[in-house]
Amino acid sequence: MFGLSKTDTRFLLIVICLTLATPILLQPFPEGSGLAQFNAGYPDLMQRFAIFGIFAIGFNILFGLTGYLSFGHAAFLGVGSYSVVWMYKLLDYNVLWGLPLAIVVSGVFALLIGIVSLRRTGIYFSILTLAFAQMMFVISYSDLLGRFVGTSITNGETGLQVYTSDPQVLLGATEPNVPHLFGIVMRENFWQPNIGGWEFTFNNGYYFCAVIAILAFYLSLRIFRSPFGMMLRAIKTNQTRLNYTGLNTRPYTMAAFVISGMYAGLAGGLLAAMDPLAGAERMQWTASGEVVLMTILGGAGTLMGPVLGAGFIKYFENIFSKINDNVLHGWFAWMPDGLEDFIVTILHPFVGKGWHLTLGILFMLVVIFLPGGLVEGGSRIMHFIKRDRKAKGRDPEHHPEHIAYVAEKEEF
Amino acid sequence: MSILEVKNVNKRFGGLQALGDVNLSVQEHSVHAIIGPNGAGKSTLLNVLVGKLIPDTGSVMFDGQSVLGRKPHEINQMGISRVFQTPEIFGDLTVKENVLIPCFAKRDGAFRMHAFETVANEKAINEQAEAMLEDVNMLDKLDMPAESLSRGDKRRLEIAMCLSQQPRLLLLDEPTAGMARADTNNTIDLLKEIHEKRDITIAIIEHDMHVVFSLAQRITVLAQGTPLVEDTPDNIKGHPKVREAYLGEAH
Ligand SMILES: Nc1ncnc2c1ncn2[C@@H]1O[C@H](COP(=O)(O)OP(=O)(O)OP(=O)(O)O)[C@@H](O)[C@H]1O
Ligand SMILES: [Mg+2]
Numbered sequence: 326m327f328g329l330s331k332t333d334t335r336f337l338l339i340v341i342c343l344t345l346a347t348p349i350l351l352q353p354f355p356e357g358s359g360l361a362q363f364n365a366g367y368p369d370l371m372q373r374f375a376i377f378g379i380f381a382i383g384f385n386i387l388f389g390l391t392g393y394l395s396f397g398h399a400a401f402l403g404v405g406s407y408s409v410v411w412m413y414k415l416l417d418y419n420v421l422w423g424l425p426l427a428i429v430v431s432g433v434f435a436l437l438i439g440i441v442s443l444r445r446t447g448i449y450f451s452i453l454t455l456a457f458a459q460m461m462f463v464i465s466y467s468d469l470l471g472r473f474v475g476t477s478i479t480n481g482e483t484g485l486q487v488y489t490s491d492p493q494v495l496l497g498a499t500e501p502n503v504p505h506l507f508g509i510v511m512r513e514n515f516w517q518p519n520i521g522g523w524e525f526t527f528n529n530g531y532y533f534c535a536v537i538a539i540l541a542f543y544l545s546l547r548i549f550r551s552p553f554g555m556m557l558r559a560i561k562t563n564q565t566r567l568n569y570t571g572l573n574t575r576p577y578t579m580a581a582f583v584i585s586g587m588y589a590g591l592a593g594g595l596l597a598a599m600d601p602l603a604g605a606e607r608m609q610w611t612a613s614g615e616v617v618l619m620t621i622l623g624g625a626g627t628l629m630g631p632v633l634g635a636g637f638i639k640y641f642e643n644i645f646s647k648i649n650d651n652v653l654h655g656w657f658a659w660m661p662d663g664l665e666d667f668i669v670t671i672l673h674p675f676v677g678k679g680w681h682l683t684l685g686i687l688f689m690l691v692v693i694f695l696p697g698g699l700v701e702g703g704s705r706i707m708h709f710i711k712r713d714r715k716a717k718g719r720d721p722e723h724h725p726e727h728i729a730y731v732a733e734k735e736e737f
Numbered sequence: 738m739s740i741l742e743v744k745n746v747n748k749r750f751g752g753l754q755a756l757g758d759v760n761l762s763v764q765e766h767s768v769h770a771i772i773g774p775n776g777a778g779k780s781t782l783l784n785v786l787v788g789k790l791i792p793d794t795g796s797v798m799f800d801g802q803s804v805l806g807r808k809p810h811e812i813n814q815m816g817i818s819r820v821f822q823t824p825e826i827f828g829d830l831t832v833k834e835n836v837l838i839p840c841f842a843k844r845d846g847a848f849r850m851h852a853f854e855t856v857a858n859e860k861a862i863n864e865q866a867e868a869m870l871e872d873v874n875m876l877d878k879l880d881m882p883a884e885s886l887s888r889g890d891k892r893r894l895e896i897a898m899c900l901s902q903q904p905r906l907l908l909l910d911e912p913t914a915g916m917a918r919a920d921t922n923n924t925i926d927l928l929k930e931i932h933e934k935r936d937i938t939i940a941i942i943e944h945d946m947h948v949v950f951s952l953a954q955r956i957t958v959l960a961q962g963t964p965l966v967e968d969t970p971d972n973i974k975g976h977p978k979v980r981e982a983y984l985g986e987a988h
Binding site for chain 1: 787809810813814819821825826828829830834837838839842843845846848849850851852853854855856858859898902
């Protein structure tokens, strides 16, 4: 189905089900319980999961397949956001105009940056992309372009937003004054049931992002299975051989770079579709570094890894950062006072504002012990369970277990 | 008719004359061996042929067209494939994928944006790759990562990769180096079979005289970057200059 093999179709269907059920899956704890703060099923965070999932899926097409480590992908994220907000300002709040523009404009930027950066490989390529992204950040932050043409383009450090004085030529009398898709308002929820203490939020914006994320994932699955994807993986292992096999590697890396730039632009556009703002800080190098972390943490070059990595980091950023000393005291209240204070003091640097520290430690552990990322961890557990189940009546001496290798890991 | 014509090629690396006035003509459909002591410039010559190096002077004509100034992938698309001294394969990919890539390169040229096709659905190309791997006796290793192969198998894989492009000229840089006797003999048989079955010209660099004398119809002896003699194997065996410059010295 969908031009996919049986295994891939099943895989895609599972991904679709999980994505659509996210508002339920991320609310495992009943409201009011002590663990309720670990629930992640609220619209803002779920939207981020989907959007940064798209960002990471696209980044993986470049970094995971070709091995070219771009350190400037946040620039495309910013370009996407600015494009969408500009469409709000000029036309109206329908997100349909801005998103295609975000993809096209970021594609053009990727092409221009790629023409220069892809002349080099390895660390030099990374530095070039970083330099370009920082330049674009500074240009946006100081609205250099705007000063040049006489009218503000990025609105500097305030960030681009819609003002009542903007033209908005398509704006109808009854049209909502917030981002929407033909009247379906992104920030509104279409269903908010409370079932036996569990609260679920079904949000328009999340489902809009989710459908696009599924399409983005499907596209990346097709690319992974295509001859084009195979060439990209070949670039990662041995570019020299590819050249002496009659293939021109430059257009392949360029295509991968532009495609991943467009994914980033789409993600940036969606950020602005959820919240009609675009600021320069979105293009900062820390944002570029974040998508690198997501991809490596989840498993570079695997299909699901980047999405898992994105979810993991966004979860930490939003949930772990909310645990403060009061919460900790609440958890350990059952301990003798001295011990309680001691434990809270020890944990203090790792929670709340210290979530970066915990994430850093986790990242190190993953890179050292699970070089294939979270996906490798998952497949190891699966193997362990399978072996346990099959162990009886089998003799591993004569039927050695098949060991997964790189190309197979993505089957997870 | 000669398929490859090398004329007055010179290449210096700093003060070292790696190639000095090399003239070489390889006849179509022949097996032409290039021998010479270590550092004679044999690999450098191949590097010039495949576009890895640009010579300081001279000309290289393949099938009537100059290869100089062309990029490696363009030269390859003209019909020259090369097996390297240390195997160059796609280590992280499976054995089959290693052969699929040159099959695609042959069919689709230097670049094609085939992002919406599926490798598994390309029936003809998959069959072609499997037939090629059957020829080199590696059908049982289709799904192994190429990195995990033995050195001999990597060589055979690289030969299979080059052959699946159906090149007109196959360049081999010491294809049996580091191989056990049995593997060497297998390789000789493989190359003989390839040469008989396919419409192909082979230029081979080799230190192993057993390989050279079992395969070659012509031999060029290179010493210090300059060809000493070019003749048939029988004449080369008895040639005093060759004994002095190469056979006596290296063996
Ligand atoms: N890129 C390079 N830069 C500088 N010197 C080089 C380069 N490539 C080769 N040389 C030198 O040129 C000479 C010829 O080298 P080449 O590799 O062609 O020899 P060879 O005949 O292939 O030897 P071998 O039998 O050991 O493979 C050597 O002295 C080598 O050190
Ligand atoms: Mg050599």
